[in-house]
Amino acid sequence: MQIASIAVLSDRPDLAATAAAADSFWRFSLSIYARPGVAEALIALQDRDGCDVNMVLFALWSGAVGRRRLGPEDVAAARTAIAGLVADIVAPLRRLRRTLRPAPDADFQEMRHRVLGLELVAERAVQRRLATTLVAWDVAVAAGDRRAVADANLVACVGAEAAASLEAERLRTVLVELTRA
Numbered sequence: 001m002q003i004a005s006i007a008v009l010s011d012r013p014d015l016a017a018t019a020a021a022a023d024s025f026w027r028f029s030l031s032i033y034a035r036p037g038v039a040e041a042l043i044a045l046q047d048r049d050g051c052d053v054n055m056v057l058f059a060l061w062s063g064a065v066g067r068r069r070l071g072p073e074d075v076a077a078a079r080t081a082i083a084g085l086v087a088d089i090v091a092p093l094r095r096l097r098r099t100l101r102p103a104p105d106a107d108f109q110e111m112r113h114r115v116l117g118l119e120l121v122a123e124r125a126v127q128r129r130l131a132t133t134l135v136a137w138d139v140a141v142a143a144g145d146r147r148a149v150a151d152a153n154l155v156a157c158v159g160a161e162a163a164a165s166l167e168a169e170r171l172r173t174v175l176v177e178l179t180r181a
Contacts (some may be wrong), residue, residue, distance in 0.1 A: 021131035026124060028061045041167035050161040052086065054123060055079065056129045058158035060171060063150025064179055067134055070153045081129045087104045090126060093119040115144075150175055
C-alpha cells in the first residue's frame with residue numbers, strides 16, 4: 001500500500017481538506033491495525049503505558065504521509081483537541097465494552113457488540129479532530145524522511161521508554177511494510 005500525502009489548502013482547513021485528511025487517517029489506521037500483532041501492541045501500549053491508541057496512530061500517520069514532525073507543543077495541542085471526547089465518550093464506552101466481554105449471556109454479548117459500534121464511531125470522531133489539527137499545521141516532510149519522522153513522532157507521543165518497547169518495534173516494522181515504495 002502506498003501512502004499518499006494530502007494537499008493543504010490554507011492555514012484554515014476547509015471541509016474538503018479536513019474530510020480528505022480524516023479519511024486518509026482512518027484508512028491508514030484500519031490498514032495498520034489489521035496487521036498481525038498490531039492490535040495487541042497498541043492495546044499493550046494503552047493499558048501498560050497509558051498511551052492513547054489514536055494518538056499513537058496519529059503520530060505514525062502524520063510522519064508516514066509526510067505531513068509533520070511533531071514537537072511537544074504539537075502533541076499537547078493534539079491531546080487537547082481530543083481530551084473531552086476521549087474522557088467523556090471513548091473511555092467510558094471502552095470500560096463498558098470491557099466489562100461486558102467476559103459475560104457469556106447472549107444478551108450481554110449483543111450489548112457488547114452494539115457498544116463496540118458506538119466506540120468505533122467515537123474513535124473515528126477522535127481521528128477526525130486529530131486530522132483537523134494536522135491539516136491546519138501545513139508542514140511537509142521530504143519523502144525520504146517519512147519513516148524517520150514517523151519514528152520521531154512515536155517517541156514524542158509515547159515517550160522514550162514506551163518507544164523502546166517490543167510493541168513500539170512491532171509498529172515500526174509494520175510501518176516499514178506499509179511505506180515501501
